[in-house]
Amino acid sequence: MPSYEYRCLDCKRRFEIFMSYKEYGAKPVLCTHCQSTNIIRRIGRIRIAKSEESRLENFSDSADLEGLEDDPIALGRMMRKMSGELGEDMPPEFNEVVDRLEKGQSPEDIERDLPELGNEMDSGDMGGGFEDAM
Known part of the structure; x- marks a missing residue:
């Protein structure tokens, strides 16, 4: 519907x-x-029904995931791409973190600057900490 x-x-x-x-x-x-x-x-966001399998196929190449822990810009790009594949609006906090990563800020610096996000992530409100993304 x-x-x-x-x-x-x-x-x-x-x-x-x-x-x-x-x-x-x-x-x-x-x-x-x-x-x-x-x-x-x-005017809403256009949503195309895809199976979870087809969405995750774009991330099946493990070479794309290598070295993400050492490259915040690549990590930010990958996180933005994953959120696009999910087809769901992400909370503003997610976008702030991804914006900072894409500017080259390390995950550790982001957690230090935004301690309330680390607490939310630890409690499961946003799906896990940075370590879970890598």
């Missing part, structure tokens, strides 16, 4: 609605947060 993304002009929050093609345009859409009808449709 297709999903449609909207932004409420009253509460300024984004939300997503799932409805059939037949329902779209015929069924009224209300903000899921404040029930307002003062909303606009957003």
Whole structure:
């Protein structure tokens, strides 16, 4: 079933609605947060259904993974590519870490500068620490 993304002009929050093609345009859409009808449709990210196997095939060459622990720029590029293959929006913290890696900052320096991210990663909120990415 297709999903449609909207932004409420009253509460300024984004939300997503799932409805059939037949329902779209015929069924009224209300903000899921404040029930307002003062909303606009957003152009969402295009998602292509892929199996997990086909997404991970792009990373099957172990030569691409060699030396990542010594090259923060390559690690950042690989992490950005992996997030693109997942087809999901990543939290802003992920993007900040990847941006820093792509600028050449070491994972250790990032953990030192952003200790709250290290705590979130250790507790599993973001899927593991830097060591898990390598």
